[in-house]
Amino acid sequence: MPEHGLLLTYFLTVTDVAVSRRFYADVLGGEVVMEENPAIVKVANSWLIMNPGGGPTPDKPDVTLEVPRTTERVSSFLNVRVADMAAFHAHAVAKGARFLTEPLDRASEVRCYLRDPDGHLIEVGQSTGLLRGVLAAPPAAS
DSSP: OOOOSSSOOEEEEEEOOHHHHHHHHTTTTTTTESSSSSSSEEEETEEEEEEEBBBBBTBBOOOBBBBOOOOOOOSEEEEEEEEEEEHHHHHHHTTTOOSSSSEEOOOOOOEEEOOOOOOOOOEEEEEEGGGGGGOOOOOOOO
């Protein structure tokens, strides 16, 4: 806990705490801080908190927590930056991670996405051209 200021954490609603805790520890190299109630995994300079979903509580009376219903639509995702995309990708695949695509070179970065066991989206990228002022091309018009 911070002695002053704040510490930003990210809460994930998960189906199976043990499976998700293991995923974030193994694939992202996190350190398990608490096993359960809630599970907390420290990943680099951030913490991920994981607990099963549930109905409203007195401090969030109109809110129900649940895992993603579909993988086609998301409103948020984790964004991870790595020093070596090839090494990270090989490590993650060896640990059982499944990526949406192979890492793609976008001029400013090499980037790809994977999902955790509940379908939460995770972007993984390595800045390359961005460090030299090269920006990614704008998305194609639809």
